[in-house]
Amino acid sequence: MDFQDKKAIYLQIADYVCEKILLGQWPPGERIPSVRDLGVELEVNPNTVMRTYDFLQQKDIIYNKRGIGFFAADAATDRIKSYRKEQFLETELPQFFRTIYLLDLSLEEIEKRYKAFVEIEFNANKVE
Structure with a gap:
């Protein structure tokens, strides 16, 4: 690691x-x-x-x-999600918003890339 x-x-x-x-x-x-x-x-x-x-x-x-x-x-699972959500919202999201603002990125572009990321990283790994 x-x-x-x-x-x-x-x-x-x-x-x-x-x-x-x-x-x-x-x-x-x-x-x-x-x-x-x-x-x-x-x-x-x-x-x-x-x-x-x-x-x-x-x-x-x-x-x-x-x-x-x-x-x-x-x-x-519930405790992890609660803990990590709190951590994300307090520390990572403000920096993310700052970067989006500074780079003048649209929410549509972020959404498009997020959907592609989920498709590649998680849907491709699912076992049918």
């Missing part, structure tokens, strides 16, 4: 875990990778992954079954 300098690594890993849950790759109620396994996969210190898991537990997105491992909470 390529990490950005502007955001703490544990938060970037939290985004990664949340995305896996939202995409259904780690479904709610099912076990997610162990701290050690995810650390190896992402090439980070297990303590960083543990910090991520602690953060996600505080948000009630994952939970720990002592001795068994970590699991995605049943309501994880």
Whole structure:
């Protein structure tokens, strides 16, 4: 995983875990990778992954079954969407609006490109 300098690594890993849950790759109620396994996969210190898991537990997105491992909470999808929407609306959207204004982009062009993006990225990946 390529990490950005502007955001703490544990938060970037939290985004990664949340995305896996939202995409259904780690479904709610099912076990997610162990701290050690995810650390190896992402090439980070297990303590960083543990910090991520602690953060996600505080948000009630994952939970720990002592001795068994970590699991995605049943309501994880709703909690992730709520958390990420709040984050997006407060931090990313104002910058997006600023860029649209400065570049004089139309909402029609944004909509057209958004629809093409969804078609390519998500509809092409659906299994029939």
